[in-house]
Amino acid sequence: MNGAVSQHGSSRPRVAVVTGGSGGIGGAVARRLAADGTAVVVHYAGSAAKAEAVVKSVTVAGGTAVALPGDVADPTEMTGLFDAVEERFGGVDVVVNTAGIMLLAPLAEMELEAFDRMHRVNVRGTFVVSRLAARRLRPGGALINFSTSVTRLQQPGYGGYAATKGAVEAMTLILARELRGRDVTVNAVAPGPTATPLFVEGKSDELIARIAAAAPLERLGTPEDIAETVSFLAGPAGRWINGQVLFSNGGIA
Template identity: 60%
Template sequence: MSIEMNRTAIVTGGSRGIGRAVVRRLAEQGYAVVVGYAGNADEAAAAVKEAEAAGAQAVAYRADVADETAVAGMFAEAESRFGGVDAVVNAAGRMTLARVEDIDLDEMDALHRTNIRGAFVVAREAARRVRPGGSITLFSTSVVGTAFPTYGAYAASKGAVEALTMVLAKEMRGRDVNVNTVAPGPTATELFLEGKSDELVTRLAKSNPLERLAEPRDIAEVAAFLATPAGHWVNGQVVRANGGMV
């Protein structure tokens, strides 16, 4: 049942993984959705069809989150097509795993361009355009706390996002817009599973008291809640959605 009427969401990274699950969940809640994607037009089109099947209006928009011109165009598309922007979920991200002594600095720069610059570009545009009563939701990772080896560059990039969260929430004073960050634990997405052995995946699944990996839907429920009136009083927080992993 729809709980939101005439409201619009932008979801970056919306063609796959957690972002795509967020698109579906917001569509189920009645949001019109702009599916932001970096390159895979077929997957983005499929995400649009899933949103439409849930009864929502949806459109795909190609935008590199680190490109301020492209991101501004995506917001302008949302305003032109659907009348405004009420929820922004920045689920776009990149992951590179390596020990600090082995990190390829070009790969690290590319990761930080997406995860840090991209988060700031999307947050900046959202801060300028989100309507009163709206929400801005960013993404981090629980690895910021667990500090697994080989995650140094990735965790550092997401630590920057966490540092931004409360600052932006305070800067939005008087606008009636909440700002939060969701920090998932191990989640069964293509990005997470790539290159991991079955043994490692099993060990990580057992690392929380619920003894399983999250499904993208589990994380989408948290992000979607923060975008609703029911979640509006949660503000300036980093929500570690990880099944109790420490």
């Protein structure tokens, strides 16, 4: 893969940083981008073993991947991560922000500490990484942030979480306009219910079946479904998509 010609005619491989790359969606994104010939940096915050498992799955398939740790909300740590990526690979072409947490409760009952935790990772973390991406992405690059279809579904219990993702959408759409002339696209992906361990945890089979039936396609999304959307936005076919939120949800919203 290292000798592959990039989509922009260069002999150098494209390089992607995937935050939250040890998670269900993040891991699928890392594997999909690697299959496209991209060298992938699998970022993780707490699960080195899961990140290394993603790296192994990429390398076994013939791709290039490394795992690097960092707190997405800490500008010093994330600057260090970007420095390490540039030193190892020469630059960054794609940044995908899958890192995020979801804590659910009705607004009247949600603890402020829970809201602050989500805000720190989902909003501040996206801001810190997006700012670095805006400064460092090479021409032809792509920044892909993550929102949620709950911003349209307005489901009770999701108010605090959806509020953080509304902030992510606002930052994403404005940053796309601020990067005029840079040849860098900025978009957000908004998944619907997706069959990840995080989604399944704590839900009964009956509830999962009911959620799956809500979409016209009558199934849950898979991490691979979401990864295909990211691959499109990161690749040559998605270059004319900029400043958009793509709802990858099977028509549920």
